[in-house]
Amino acid sequence: MARLSDTNAPDRGIVVRDLRMHFGETLVQRDLSFHVARASIFVIMGVSGCGKSTLLRHMIDLQQSAQGDISFDGQRLWTRDAAERAALQRRIGVLFQSTALWSSMTVGDNVALPMQLHTRLGAAEIRDQVAFKLALVGLAGQESRMPSELSGGMKKRAGIARAIALDPDYLFLDEPSAGLDPMTSQRLDTLIMRLRDALSLSVVAVTHELPSIFTIADDSIYLDDEQRTAIAHGDPRELAERAEHARVRAFLNREPLAERDDEEPIHGN
Amino acid sequence: MPLAAADDSALYRIERESDTSVLRLSGDWGRAHRLPTSEALAAALTRDGAVRVVIDGGELTRAHPRVAAVVHALQQRLDRRDVDSRTRALPESIRSLMTLARPAPQTASVGRGPRWITRLGARGRGQFDAVLLVARLVGNAAAATPRLALGRAQARWPDFVALVRETGAASLPVVTVVNLLIGAVLGFVGAVQLNAFGAGLYLADLVGIAVAREMAAIMTAFIMAGRVGATFAAHLATMEANEEIDALRMIGVAPFEYLVLPRLAALTLMMPLLFLYAATLGIVGGMIVGDLVLNTSPMSFLGRLEDAVAARHFVIGFVKAVCFGVLIALASCHMGMRAGRNAAEVGRAATRTVVVSIIGIIVIDAIFALCTNALGV
Numbered sequence: 001m002a003r004l005s006d007t008n009a010p011d012r013g014i015v016v017r018d019l020r021m022h023f024g025e026t027l028v029q030r031d032l033s034f035h036v037a038r039a040s041i042f043v044i045m046g047v048s049g050c051g052k053s054t055l056l057r058h059m060i061d062l063q064q065s066a067q068g069d070i071s072f073d074g075q076r077l078w079t080r081d082a083a084e085r086a087a088l089q090r091r092i093g094v095l096f097q098s099t100a101l102w103s104s105m106t107v108g109d110n111v112a113l114p115m116q117l118h119t120r121l122g123a124a125e126i127r128d129q130v131a132f133k134l135a136l137v138g139l140a141g142q143e144s145r146m147p148s149e150l151s152g153g154m155k156k157r158a159g160i161a162r163a164i165a166l167d168p169d170y171l172f173l174d175e176p177s178a179g180l181d182p183m184t185s186q187r188l189d190t191l192i193m194r195l196r197d198a199l200s201l202s203v204v205a206v207t208h209e210l211p212s213i214f215t216i217a218d219d220s221i222y223l224d225d226e227q228r229t230a231i232a233h234g235d236p237r238e239l240a241e242r243a244e245h246a247r248v249r250a251f252l253n254r255e256p257l258a259e260r261d262d263e264e265p266i267h268g269n
Numbered sequence: 270m271p272l273a274a275a276d277d278s279a280l281y282r283i284e285r286e287s288d289t290s291v292l293r294l295s296g297d298w299g300r301a302h303r304l305p306t307s308e309a310l311a312a313a314l315t316r317d318g319a320v321r322v323v324i325d326g327g328e329l330t331r332a333h334p335r336v337a338a339v340v341h342a343l344q345q346r347l348d349r350r351d352v353d354s355r356t357r358a359l360p361e362s363i364r365s366l367m368t369l370a371r372p373a374p375q376t377a378s379v380g381r382g383p384r385w386i387t388r389l390g391a392r393g394r395g396q397f398d399a400v401l402l403v404a405r406l407v408g409n410a411a412a413a414t415p416r417l418a419l420g421r422a423q424a425r426w427p428d429f430v431a432l433v434r435e436t437g438a439a440s441l442p443v444v445t446v447v448n449l450l451i452g453a454v455l456g457f458v459g460a461v462q463l464n465a466f467g468a469g470l471y472l473a474d475l476v477g478i479a480v481a482r483e484m485a486a487i488m489t490a491f492i493m494a495g496r497v498g499a500t501f502a503a504h505l506a507t508m509e510a511n512e513e514i515d516a517l518r519m520i521g522v523a524p525f526e527y528l529v530l531p532r533l534a535a536l537t538l539m540m541p542l543l544f545l546y547a548a549t550l551g552i553v554g555g556m557i558v559g560d561l562v563l564n565t566s567p568m569s570f571l572g573r574l575e576d577a578v579a580a581r582h583f584v585i586g587f588v589k590a591v592c593f594g595v596l597i598a599l600a601s602c603h604m605g606m607r608a609g610r611n612a613a614e615v616g617r618a619a620t621r622t623v624v625v626s627i628i629g630i631i632v633i634d635a636i637f638a639l640c641t642n643a644l645g646v
Contacts, residue, residue: 103611124306132338135370148610167299167334198366199334 012073013038013202014059014170019068021054028054031229032068034221036170039200041192041216043236045208046223047251052206053097053174055223059204060092060172061085072170090118093163097174099155101147107134107158108143114165133161136198137191153184160191164199171195173205177212189215210254214240222248277303283313290319292343295328298335307342314343315352322347322354332360337367399607406603409525410533410595416526417534423526424534432535436497440543443492448547451484452476452554459555460562469563473570476555477578485548486586487634490593493540494626498601501532502622505605506615514606524606533598540594541587548586581646589637596629597622 014036021028028051036042044052057063059070061077070077072088080088101110111130115121121129134140137157142150150158156176163171176192177185189212196203207213213220213236220239222232224247232239232248240252250257280301284291292314298304314322324340340356340363347354356364383391416422459475505528508514514524552574559565601622608618 104613120302121304122306124308125304128304128307128342129335129338132334132341132370135341136366140370146611164334194365194369198362198369200362 013040014042014204015069015071016059017069017071019055019058019065019070021051021058021063021065023054027228029223029228029230032221032223034230034233036202036204037219038202039196040218041196041203041205043213043217043220044204044206044223045213045220045236045251047208047225050223050225051228052208052223056172056174056204056206060094061089090114090166091169093160093166093168093171095156095159095163095171095173095176097178099147099159101155101158101162103147105147106143107139107145107147107150107161110147110158111161111165114162118166129165133165134158136164136195137161138187153180153188156180156188157191160195164195164201167199169202171201171203173203173207175207176205177207177209182211185209185212186215192216210252213252222251224248277301277305281305281310285317285319288319289321289323290314290317291323291325293325293328294336294340295330297331297333298329298339299331299333301335304335304339307339307346310339310343311346311350314347315350320352322352324354324356325358326356326360326363327358329360332362334363334366337363337370341367341370402607403599403603406525406529406599410529410599413526413530417530422530423522424531425527429531429535432531433539435500436493436535437539437542440492440496440539441546443496444489444543444547445550447488447492448480448485448550449554451488452480452551452556453558454554455479455484455551456555456558457562460558464563469559469565470573471577472555472559472563472565473573474577476559477552477574478582480551480555481548481578481582481586483586483634485551486544486589486593487630489540489543489547489590490597490630491627493536493543493594494597494600494623494630497536498597498622498626499619501598501601502605502608502618503615505602506608506618509606509608510610510612510615528606529598529602532602533595536594536598537591538594540590540597544586544590545583548583585637585641585646589634592633592637593630596633597626600625600629 016035017033019032020030021032032055034042044055046052054063058065064078072091075084075088077085077088101107102113105113108130111133112126115126115129119126130143131140134142137160139154139157139161142154142158147155147158160171160173171192173192177188180188192203192205193216195201203216205212205216217236220232220234220236221230222239222243222245223229224231224245226247231245232243236252239248241249243249243252246257249255279296280298281292281294284293292310324343326336326340329336336359340359344354344356359367413422417424456472456476459472460469463469463471463475505514508528514528517524517527556567556570559570560567604618604622604625608614
């Protein structure tokens with residue numbers, strides 16, 4: 001009961017503190033601190049290769065860092081033992097960039113598998129749940145299709161249905177609208193916002209699609225690839241006009257970068 | 270965490286008000302290990318001819334999405350039975366979820382599957398198409414060989430050289446071990462049996478003919494089917510799955526010439542060479558055992574071998590090796606290129622290649638045995 005009553009308490013949702021990420025010897029990002037509120041959509045943005053997906057992989061515990069701390073509803077992720085971490089991971093749903101639907105299983109089996117593994121529900125009970133998850137994402141009655149028979153947008157929807165199979169509290173989306181046409185992309189945005197409201201999900205989305213960012217984001221962070229840290233934090237609609245850094249404004253307004261002082265000189269002249 | 274109910278009795282109860290069944294949902298569905306199924310609920314609610322169903326969520330202690338799933342499925346079932354259903358006192362979040370799940374009008378309905386006779390026919394046609402595909406592959410291979418010989422095929426030299434290394438040089442260690450041991454085993458069995466009749470002298474005949482005519486070619490072919498055939502099949506199946514083969518077609522490259530021909534050529538070229546190497550090692554294996562068990566000196570073994578094993582035995586083995594090479598190459602490329610576009614199919618293509626190759630090798634060997642017997646060679 002009362003899942004929503006303490007939504008805005010500071011330790012609810014996801015808290016990232018002083019996170020530093022390396023890729024081998026190379027520093028990817030440092031000093032990342034932010035808070036993802038309950039039942040909101042948080043967008044991680046930045047240019048390609050700035051470490052957006054790496055940050056997402058850290059947050060879902062597929063990669064670990066020696067420095068910094070991530071906690072979900074006050075539970076610290078990396079100090080827990082393996083069983084507690086696995087239990088926490090089950091409260092996280094992930095839509096991977098390539099959807100990663102298991103290609104040898106039907107769409108229905110893709111959604112059913114997490115429930116078969118992690119609940120004691122029987123086959124008929126799971127069937128009801130799978131039918132509903134697919135109906136939620138607009139794929140009602142498509143259980144017996146193979147992933148290869150689905151279009152790009154339908155695959156993303158099926159991936160979301162699988163991600164919410166265990167009724168998670170947190171949903172992570174890696175480039176949800178990449179490669180989709182504007183109409184499909186817009187419908188997906190609507191779906192994500194409706195799921196946030198109906199399931200009171202905390203959604204973390206990695207994306208650089210501007211229309212999507214402005215539509216869905218309640219809050220956002222901009223990872224800079226030169227300073228290797230977050231240089232802007234807040235509602236992207238406000239950042240587009242009032243961000244301190246020119247690079248953030250240029251990114252959000254899709255403009256060429258005006259000031260060039262902080263860029264490295266071009267070699268070979 | 271409180272003890273979870275082992276059954277679903279704490280999650281609902283059914284009450285009857287004249288011609289209306291009331292389903293009262295209660296408790297915490299998120300923690301339950303068993304849930305009522307929509308099927309069972311629909312049956313229970315309409316058992317006594319109820320024409321109306323009311324689903325009441327007033328006693329739920331938690332608004333969990335599972336409730337929405339079961340109510341959604343239940344209402345669909347009741348709709349199909351023409352039973353009027355409505356909900357009352359459902360938590361707000363459950364209601365908004367159910368609104369979201371309302372079917373979009375454009376969703377295509379999934380019709381019933383085809384009848385058994387149609388499925389049988391489709392299967393038969395599928396088999397026939399598979400035979401046609403093999404025939405086309407063999408025909409293509411025959412037609413393209415002259416082009417390859419004239420160097421006009423759309424294949425790249427570096428690819429071919431890499432394939433030759435992969436099939437030939439890289440296979441040498443396995444071929445060495447297996448054939449040396451096969452020769453030694455044959456030599457040992459032969460030595461024990463022949464010695465019982467005082468015919469130990471004929472060990473060279475037995476080992477030489479068995480290895481040159483049968484064992485070297487067959488064992489090498491088995492190794493190549495497992496080592497190279499499976500690799501080819503998995504590689505081509507992955508390319509197919511990644512649309513790489515389609516990409517080749519789009520730049521005007523015939524997949525057969527670019528992918529199949531170099532593999533066919535490499536295996537057909539390497540198999541007979543590996544056969545010669547394998548036969549030599551098999552005979553050496555037999556010779557070592559002869560020396561150890563029967564004290565036949567290598568010189569006298571080789572002298573006997575020269576008299577006993579005619580060149581035709583080597584020729585027969587050589588020709589078989591060429592045929593096995595063609596078989597493995599065509600089987601692996603065929604299985605790889607017709608594999609479905611998913612991860613499981615890649616593995617299946619590799620397995621099928623090995624199985625088909627092994628059966629094919631034995632069948633070809635039997636045909637050779639029949640033919641050489643009829644010809645008296």
